[in-house]
Amino acid sequence: MEMDAVSRARERGLVILRVVIGLGFLYAGLEKLLDLSGTGAFSAAGFLAHATAGTVPNMVGHDAATMVHNPTHQFWVDLAGNATAVGIINVLVVSGEIAIGAALVLGIATRLAGSLGAVMMFLFWLANWSFANGIINEQFVYGLLAGVVAYASAGRVFGIDAVLEKTELVKRAPALRLVLG
Secondary structure, eight states: OOOOHHHHHHHHHHHHHHHHHHHHHHHHHHHHHHTTTSSOSOOTHHHHHHSOSOBOSOOTTSOTTTOOOOTTHHHHHHHHTOHHHHHHHHHHHHHHHHHHHHHHHHTSSHHHHHHHHHHHHHHHHHHHOBOTTOSOOHHHHHHHHHHHHHHTTGGGSSSHHHHHTTSHHHHHOGGGGGTOO
């Protein structure tokens, strides 16, 4: 059966979306790992302690630096004060961004990578609580797009998942398709 032009365009669009989202995650992780910003070793402690108060629209005339709008703010501040937790978070953020990014670029375990990317972005969105310019911000959009990539099984198009799904292992263990795609 021959694929129509709309279907081919849809597939190309999914590949572009998957790769671009993947490159975004991959760069973010490598930037932290390799200190590409030149600010020193990555630590989530500063963000958790100082960037989680949140913002809301119409902050004019208020001391935004001291106001707390994020109902989860104290949770993040408490995490920032726990050296063990910060160490674990640092590893999870950097390795997570790199692994999610590489998996999306290669189209391997795409459903898993896209889902984990969506969860990571939701946690960033929740912690940041930056709604001064509206509830739809960068983390929200990134998370939504990562979820779309997972849902659409974008790894089946020009991805390693397309090859893996034809293997005997996946045929014998069809539950693996929940990770692939």
